[in-house]
Amino acid sequence: MADEKKDNIQQNQINIELSEEIAEGIYSNLAMIAHSNSEFVIDFIKLMPGVPKARVKARVIVTPEHAKRLLGALKENIDKYEANFGTIKQTQGAPKFPMNFGGTMGEA
Numbered sequence: 627m628a629d630e631k632k633d634n635i636q637q638n639q640i641n642i643e644l645s646e647e648i649a650e651g652i653y654s655n656l657a658m659i660a661h662s663n664s665e666f667v668i669d670f671i672k673l674m675p676g677v678p679k680a681r682v683k684a685r686v687i688v689t690p691e692h693a694k695r696l697l698g699a700l701k702e703n704i705d706k707y708e709a710n711f712g713t714i715k716q717t718q719g720a721p722k723f724p725m726n727f728g729g730t731m732g733e734a
Contacts, residue, residue, distance in 0.1 A: 670686070
């Protein structure tokens with residue numbers, strides 16, 4: 627019985643590879659989100675002070691179900707972060723951008 631349980635656990639594991647380049651990460655200080663009925667598009671942008679042009683550094687496209695799981699995972703991790711380091715302070719008057727990606731937009 628114990629061997630059967632161990633086999634089930636091993637079957638549910640995923641081997642995830644992380645290349646050196648991806649492991650370095652990409653800095654982003656702005657995210658723009660658009661959606662359709664079948665997907666959410668999250669653009670991660672690097673906005674530099676005094677530079678009128680910003681560049682999308684990465685685009686991630688996910689299903690609505692995965693977007694909701696991502697929202698839950700972010701909330702859980704923010705709660706853990708704030709429990710350890712204190713409340714994350716947000717500045718008032720975040721920049722608004724008049725861009726339209728063809729759907730309802732959110733900003734993070």
